[in-house]
Amino acid sequence: xxxxxxxxxxxxxxxxxxxxxxxxxxxxxxxxxxxxxxxxxxxxxxxxxxxxxxxxxxxxxxxxxxxxxxxxxxxxxxxxxxxxxxxxxxxxxxxxxxxxxxxxxxxxxxxxxxxxxxxxxxxxxxxxxxxxxxxxxxxxxxxxxxxxxxxxxxxxxxxxxxxxxxxxxxxxxxxxxxxxxxxxxxxxxxxxxxxxxxxxxxxxxxxxxxxxxxxxxxxxxxxxxxxxxxxxxxxxxxxxxxxxxxxxxxxxxxxxxxxxxxxxxxxxxxxxxxxxxxxxxxxxxxxxxxxxxxxxxxxxxxxxxxxxxxxxxxxxxxxxxxxxxxxxxxxxxxxxxxxxxxxxxxxxxxxxxxxxxxxxxxxxxxxxxxxxxxxxxxxxxxxxxxxxxxxxxxxxxxxxxxxxxxxxxxxxxxxxxxxxxxxxxxxxxxxxxxxxxxxxxxxxxxxxxx
Amino acid sequence: xxxxxxxxxxxxxxxxxxxxxxxxxxxxxxxxxxxxxxxxxxxxxxxxxxxxxxxxxxxxxxxxxxxxxxxxxxxxxxxxxxxxxxxxxxxxxxxxxxxxxxxxxxxxxxxxxxxxxxxxxxxxxxxxxxxxxxxxxxxxxxxxxxxxxxxxxxxxxxxxxxxxxxxxxxxxxxxxxxxxxxxxxxxxxxxxxxxxxxxxxxxxxxxxxxxxxxxxxxxxxxxxxxxxxxxxxxxxxxxxxxxxxxxxxxxxxxxxxxxxxxxxxxxxxxxxxxxxxxxxxxxxxxxxxxxxxxxxxxxxxxxxxxxxxxxxxxxxxxxxxxxxxxxxxxxxxxxxxxxxxxxxxxxxxxxxxxxxxxxxxxxxxxxxxxxxxxxxxxxxxxxxxxxxxxxxxxxxxxxxxxxxxxxxxxxxxxxxxxxxxxxxxxxxxxxxxxxxxxxxxxxxxxxxxxxxxxxxxxxxxxxxxxxxxxxxxx
Numbered sequence: 001x002x003x004x005x006x007x008x009x010x011x012x013x014x015x016x017x018x019x020x021x022x023x024x025x026x027x028x029x030x031x032x033x034x035x036x037x038x039x040x041x042x043x044x045x046x047x048x049x050x051x052x053x054x055x056x057x058x059x060x061x062x063x064x065x066x067x068x069x070x071x072x073x074x075x076x077x078x079x080x081x082x083x084x085x086x087x088x089x090x091x092x093x094x095x096x097x098x099x100x101x102x103x104x105x106x107x108x109x110x111x112x113x114x115x116x117x118x119x120x121x122x123x124x125x126x127x128x129x130x131x132x133x134x135x136x137x138x139x140x141x142x143x144x145x146x147x148x149x150x151x152x153x154x155x156x157x158x159x160x161x162x163x164x165x166x167x168x169x170x171x172x173x174x175x176x177x178x179x180x181x182x183x184x185x186x187x188x189x190x191x192x193x194x195x196x197x198x199x200x201x202x203x204x205x206x207x208x209x210x211x212x213x214x215x216x217x218x219x220x221x222x223x224x225x226x227x228x229x230x231x232x233x234x235x236x237x238x239x240x241x242x243x244x245x246x247x248x249x250x251x252x253x254x255x256x257x258x259x260x261x262x263x264x265x266x267x268x269x270x271x272x273x274x275x276x277x278x279x280x281x282x283x284x285x286x287x288x289x290x291x292x293x294x295x296x297x298x299x300x301x302x303x304x305x306x307x308x309x310x311x312x313x314x315x316x317x318x319x320x321x322x323x324x325x326x327x328x329x330x331x332x333x334x335x336x337x338x339x340x341x342x343x344x345x346x347x348x349x350x351x352x353x354x355x356x357x358x359x360x361x362x363x364x365x366x367x368x369x370x371x372x373x374x375x376x377x378x379x380x381x382x383x384x385x386x387x388x389x390x391x392x393x394x395x396x397x398x399x400x401x402x403x404x405x406x407x408x409x410x411x412x413x414x415x416x417x418x419x420x421x422x423x424x425x426x427x428x429x430x431x432x433x434x435x436x437x438x439x440x441x442x443x444x445x446x447x448x449x450x
Numbered sequence: 451x452x453x454x455x456x457x458x459x460x461x462x463x464x465x466x467x468x469x470x471x472x473x474x475x476x477x478x479x480x481x482x483x484x485x486x487x488x489x490x491x492x493x494x495x496x497x498x499x500x501x502x503x504x505x506x507x508x509x510x511x512x513x514x515x516x517x518x519x520x521x522x523x524x525x526x527x528x529x530x531x532x533x534x535x536x537x538x539x540x541x542x543x544x545x546x547x548x549x550x551x552x553x554x555x556x557x558x559x560x561x562x563x564x565x566x567x568x569x570x571x572x573x574x575x576x577x578x579x580x581x582x583x584x585x586x587x588x589x590x591x592x593x594x595x596x597x598x599x600x601x602x603x604x605x606x607x608x609x610x611x612x613x614x615x616x617x618x619x620x621x622x623x624x625x626x627x628x629x630x631x632x633x634x635x636x637x638x639x640x641x642x643x644x645x646x647x648x649x650x651x652x653x654x655x656x657x658x659x660x661x662x663x664x665x666x667x668x669x670x671x672x673x674x675x676x677x678x679x680x681x682x683x684x685x686x687x688x689x690x691x692x693x694x695x696x697x698x699x700x701x702x703x704x705x706x707x708x709x710x711x712x713x714x715x716x717x718x719x720x721x722x723x724x725x726x727x728x729x730x731x732x733x734x735x736x737x738x739x740x741x742x743x744x745x746x747x748x749x750x751x752x753x754x755x756x757x758x759x760x761x762x763x764x765x766x767x768x769x770x771x772x773x774x775x776x777x778x779x780x781x782x783x784x785x786x787x788x789x790x791x792x793x794x795x796x797x798x799x800x801x802x803x804x805x806x807x808x809x810x811x812x813x814x815x816x817x818x819x820x821x822x823x824x825x826x827x828x829x830x831x832x833x834x835x836x837x838x839x840x841x842x843x844x845x846x847x848x849x850x851x852x853x854x855x856x857x858x859x860x861x862x863x864x865x866x867x868x869x870x871x872x873x874x875x876x877x878x879x880x881x882x883x884x885x886x887x888x889x890x891x892x893x894x895x896x897x898x899x900x901x902x903x904x905x906x907x908x909x910x911x912x913x914x915x916x917x918x919x920x921x922x923x924x
Binding site: 037042044047048050065071082083086089091092094120141142144187258378382386387409411445447 | 504507513528529530546693723841851872874876922
């Protein structure tokens with residue numbers, strides 16, 4: 001079913017039920033994935049999915065919503081009826097409407113259309129990758145978590161006011177998570193993830209090398225003494241942390257009282273002036289980019305922190321109305337519309353004279369803890385309080401030498417952290433969740449086993 | 451290929467689908483599959499959110515779909531689809547056959563047709579009609595958020611309700627043919643308290659399975675008092691000082707430590723991956739002799755209970771650890787095939803788009819002989835974890851849990867509240883350190899995310915004492 005067909009089908013059904021105002025988001029996807037276990041195919045998966053989220057407005061202009069996978073005529077009528085019933089309970093204190101930007105032009109990236117490689121080819125590629133990773137070091141005994149997948153999907157947004165937009169794209173992902181063991185030592189595990197528009201875009205060799213290098217590097221580990229340390233966050237770890245506390249920029253969270261910011265926080269200095277953060281969903285490097293959000297608002301680049309000052313919030317249609325501004329393209333369709341960032345870009349601003357540029361993770365000879373990857377975010381972050389206590393993979397550097405750290409956690413407060421950045425390295429690195437340089441923090445608590 | 455007089459047929463819930471299912475299964479076997487399983491689902495869900503004194507979201511959802519799994523030797527191929535027509539199901543079978551590269555139509559499997567239908571849904575057909583209406587839910591949620599409004603330090607009050615109704619048909623080439631209806635209801639309360647620079651959260655979740663009336667009789671006042679008190683107790687708490695110390699974990703949701711730290715490592719999927727240190731420890735001591743641990747799917751009304759698992763098997767009560775000795779692993783069909791451990795009725799999945807995997811159900815440490823006070827009195831300097839947040843276990847068995855409500859123990863007495871604590875360790879090292887179990891076993895509902903999606907589970911334990919564990923803090 002294409003975008004016009006499904007829109008016509010919904011429009012006809014709505015007419016039958018005398019529902020005048022509606023909008024919907026739909027997704028159609030075909031996904032294929034493989035996993036292997038020492039050369040043998042383990043689980044091979046394929047799925048065809050269709051999901052329709054439908055909103056209707058009743059005579060009092062209150063909204064109701066339903067989600068369904070049944071796109072038959074009967075299914076669509078049932079969905080409209082259920083949404084209409086739900087609209088009786090629509091939020092009277094926060095009137096939702098169509099996005100005023102739902103008909104504005106969108107930027108759809110021109111990407112070569114990829115074709116499915118098929119399960120057999122995926123399997124062949126993953127088997128080879130697994131074998132090469134196991135062969136790369138005698139201590140690597142298995143690759144317990146691995147997968148190669150390709151996905152082809154179409155997203156649609158339309159409303160009864162004539163907005164209709166869609167895009168289709170493909171995406172592929174390879175992950176290799178190796179487990180290394182040496183006698184009389186605890187097993188160690190690390191890995192690598194690579195994304196592409198298609199499998200042919202994925203640099204498989206670099207994924208293997210990265211997974212091998214990271215896993216082997218952690219073999220010679222030792223416990224770390226519980227104390228406060230100078231910290232260097234890898235680009236990936238810093239982005240993980242900023243994403244975990246993105247309620248700072250989120251207008252929905254502010255309205256709900258679960259953000260550390262308030263409506264009047266725009267313009268406040270919340271970090272050192274050397275920090276800039278953007279949300280840039282349309283960035284060329286963002287494989288998952290989408291040209292519009294769940295309400296049909298075009299995606300755009302938005303400055304969140306500029307020279308340390310909070311510059312913008314992320315908005316849906318209804319939060320923008322409350323804040324007397326325009327939606328920013330970060331809405332997820334729902335009866336209570338969610339708001340979330342797309343793809344963060346962290347950079348050093350030009351007000352960086354106070355940074356300690358001698359701190360360079362490759363050359364600094366003093367003692368510091370390098371945090372490569374933060375784990376268990378869902379358990380260890382209290383976003384509404386600003387605190388975190390997270391296990392991590394990382395190293396203790398001393399006199400230019402590094403030792404892998406046995407299980408340890410880093411704890412702190414996001415407000416303290418942003419104001420105690422002492423260097424933002426110049427080189428920005430691409431990760432799967434955004435772009436960031438290495439970021440140094442004056443002092444954070446580390447709990448170790450020693 | 452089998453010809454059919456019902457080419458345009460499709461699965462109809464509440465009706466006999468035997469002929470169609472048999473034709474689809476026979477089709478897979480005739481193409482060379484060793485085993486074919488169909489899991490067909492019809493769902494009807496609803497959720498309601500109350501914030502402060504208003505209903506801010508009502509979200510119904512419904513859908514249908516099928517998960518088709520084929521085994522050839524020890525490999526399996528899984529296809530999911532929303533197309534429940536005979537054509538759609540056969541196309542999915544063909545796709546799975548192609549994925550597994552089955553080119554020879556030879557196998558030793560014989561499909562003798564489906565057995566007599568095991569209808570577990572008989573007494574459950576009215577459940578969907580008996581659950582509270584949206585009006586009833588809304589009224590009660592608003593009463594509960596009102597009950598949280600005890601003083602002006604409470605700045606955020608939320609109540610959420612979720613009802614998941616699922617009708618399933620399970621049919622496979624070993625003759626399994628069963629239908630069931632499942633009903634899960636959960637309600638959660640959350641508050642944020644604020645006073646100047648101090649901020650705290652309080653939250654609790656309650657849940658039931660197969661009890662349409664349960665939400666109506668839920669004691670919202672008692673629940674609201676518990677959540678309010680928890681947030682107030684923690685509002686001015688200092689950060690805990692990190693280090694190694696003895697801890698007492700409270701009953702109910704304290705059982706998440708066993709679920710995460712040990713339970714996952716006893717699932718056969720972990721043996722298959724080679725990621726559990728317990729794979730060769732059957733009938734060997736892996737825990738302190740004070741520990742007996744159980745996983746079962748049969749406790750009446752418990753959130754992780756089942757009439758049948760998602761592979762059509764009735765759940766059993768599995769004693770995983772008896773007096774510290776490992777006695778059993780949690781196994782599903784693929785687990786039995788690949789590891790040799792007998793199925794335990796633990797093949798579970800979030801919905802039709804996931805292949806079933808060995809997953810926990812109601813999992814708990816059994817009660818011991820001590821009182822809570824005995825445990826606390828035995829510690830001169832440690833931590834009491836009254837309420838646990840979420841947790842996770844890494845690829846090499848290391849785990850971590852956030853402590854939502856904690857108190858220092860000094861000279862056998864509870865003293866000041868502390869926040870920001872995280873418990874860190876490895877199952878292999880911690881299990882032998884659970885030295886005392888209380889006599890106050892209680893269960894708590896939760897959701898567990900893993901390889902086959904998010905499933906409803908129960909965690910539980912009496913109060914337990916861990917002699918020493920790493921506590922992360924400031």
